[in-house]
Amino acid sequence: MPETAFNYVYGDSLLHRLDPRTKLAAVMCLSILVFREESFAGMGLLIAFFLLLTWISGVRLSFLLRSVRPLLFFIFFIFCFQLFATKGTPIIPLPVLPPSYEGLRLGTLLALRFGLLLLYAALLTASTLPSQITNGIERLLRPLPLRRLGVTSFDLATMMSLSIRFLPSFLENAATIRAAQLSRGLDLRHDLRRGTTAIAVPLIRRSILSAEEVTEAMESRCYQGQCRTSLHELRMQKLDWTALLGLGVFSLFFLLL
């Protein structure tokens, strides 16, 4: 498999060993900080913190940056939108939509914000197995009264891990169906609308069918979502509490500054 965005990177660093809940909490906390931050100095500090964590994790920075790439266009769009649509002192006096200094500032901040959010998320997925993330989310959601809504945290966890597990086979199906339609003379460059139907209809159909198959297979093995036990029960270690404490101090310090 080619290395793609948001993949796990095998390792044994401090970050890899942390409890997934700790890491989830940390990402949430850092995301809030990233979103609240209005100054470049603060942004710089958050970037420095990210680099520090990356260094600890032993994951290559270039690998994490790859996760941002698919959304680069989107980030660039936001940046341009801010640059041209914000009113203020114009950089170049154009008759319509002059780029302004205020816009430049705002746009840069927003672009940094999105980039940093993605990078923190990439760091989480790079240092935590998908099954561990699911496990962690399940444990975090368990106290919520979700049962009233007709689902349990276990159901949600199962759904998440199944979706992750299905992604490769979805892509494989897509490739097969594409090849089959190309063989029937489909010309994607020529007729995009028809091409989309010719690929999407069988693909969605196939996916629903295989979802049904898995459902039946799970039910025939007595799956229930009320209460499930786990082979690797999560346990918070001293390391986790230390990390959380550290993070708390960092955030407080950050907010007061």
Added chain:
Amino acid sequence: MGIKVENLSYSYSGNRKGKPALENVSLEIAKGEFVVISGAAGAGKSTLIKHFNGILHPENGRVTVDGLETRTREVRRKVGMLFQHSQNQLFEETVYRELAFGPSNFGIRGEELDKRVHEALSLVHLDAGILDRSPFSLSGGEKRRVALAGILALRPTYLVLDEPTAGLDPESRAKLLGRLQNIHQKRVGIVVVSHNLEEVLPFAQKVISMDEGRIVFTGSPDEYLRAGYSPVPPLARLMKELNKKGADLREDIFTAEEALKELQKLRQEKPERDREKSEKGAAETEAQDNA
């Protein structure tokens, strides 16, 4: 002319380094030839045939169809390709539109299109009544036949099929192979990828055997059997076993009729006492089972 593959190598990007899916493969498939490609799972059969109509492009080497590069669109029409699980490729609202999809992609319209649809339908022995039905309302076997018809509507010069009989019941298998033979008689070249050599060997003019991305054998079915490759079709194995017990029979036998003819030779020979008689009985029942 024909499909010509010269020194083809291919590896999937990101696959284990240093182990290409195809390594220096060369072969030639003549116009109107019936070719069987065999080999264990992962040998590279599917990868190879995807080069025939330009779904994959050679990393090294060259593939041409009737002298055309496989990047040309005409090759897609010349080489009709039916992948495994072909029933999954259906998407139109009616069977008619499903069959019309291929030809209309090549700009065929109106009466000619209509003619192609009906022609393809009769090649797979389906009723015209099915044309207005939704492909999704058909049985799995019918869906496959519609998928095959969808390819035949292109009037390919070569028909390439990846495991066409996988997952079919014995009767449908036999019928499908019969249809392929009919299509072959219309001077369409046929390339079949199959694990199940015994059922396709009787029709084959050439066998290509692959292993780990290389071609390990090319030749006629007789040569294939004589070279002692496995798997050996059951009737040929039967002849071999009988010969071991002292009979003198041809071993390149594929069909029940041929087997019967050979076995009748035994009867004409002076009966070599009871031992062989009982064997003959057993042999005939087995021959019938296989028929």
